[in-house]
Amino acid sequence: MMKIGVLGLQGAVREHVRSIEESGAEGIVVKRIEQLDEIDGLIIPGGESTTMRRLIDKYHFLEPLQAFGKSGKPIFGTCAGLILLATNVQGRDTSHLGLMNMKVERNAFGRQRESFEAELEIKGVADDFEAVFIRAPYIAEVGEGASVLAQYQDKIVAAQEGHYLACAFHPELTDDHRLTAHFVKMVEESKKSLAC
Numbered sequence: 001m002m003k004i005g006v007l008g009l010q011g012a013v014r015e016h017v018r019s020i021e022e023s024g025a026e027g028i029v030v031k032r033i034e035q036l037d038e039i040d041g042l043i044i045p046g047g048e049s050t051t052m053r054r055l056i057d058k059y060h061f062l063e064p065l066q067a068f069g070k071s072g073k074p075i076f077g078t079c080a081g082l083i084l085l086a087t088n089v090q091g092r093d094t095s096h097l098g099l100m101n102m103k104v105e106r107n108a109f110g111r112q113r114e115s116f117e118a119e120l121e122i123k124g125v126a127d128d129f130e131a132v133f134i135r136a137p138y139i140a141e142v143g144e145g146a147s148v149l150a151q152y153q154d155k156i157v158a159a160q161e162g163h164y165l166a167c168a169f170h171p172e173l174t175d176d177h178r179l180t181a182h183f184v185k186m187v188e189e190s191k192k193s194l195a196c
């Protein structure tokens, strides 16, 4: 069975573990660097990206997370996790993990719409996915090699680049586990190709 970690420093951790388990893999809360060696893929959850970054620095997770991604193991960043994955965050001179080639903008849907739900078509995943947005960012631009999986009001809200997956919404907060299941499949495929 695939073992998929959820970075457990802050944010919607338990809900992701439940969604991973509903998708047929084992979910593990990752709180220590050594645990990265035990898992086949990682979800970086939503929360607050600057707070999460502070905790990543405090517990010396930055380089181990970058090495995890560069080793070819899949990472799925949701909401704040998407911001942490991006190579370019608007308004910042430096990125956080800087692993996935895209430019993101924080709190993109304005204060008047702190949270809302919308039905999305997610390429290859679902054409009726009920997505929960909470102070969501959006992807202003994806780089070469990345593909857009979903848009909402002309804004990119989900994308994939090889073994990196990112979405601006919270796929763990409903009973629709199809996007998590898509990630589990990415992890299965990468495990097979990393083994040979």
Ligand code: GLN
Pocket: 045, 046, 047, 048, 049, 050, 078, 079, 080, 081, 083, 106, 107, 134, 135, 136, 137
């Ligand atoms: N706006 C938050 C940030 O900048 C992300 C919100 C979320 O993860 N729900 O980190």
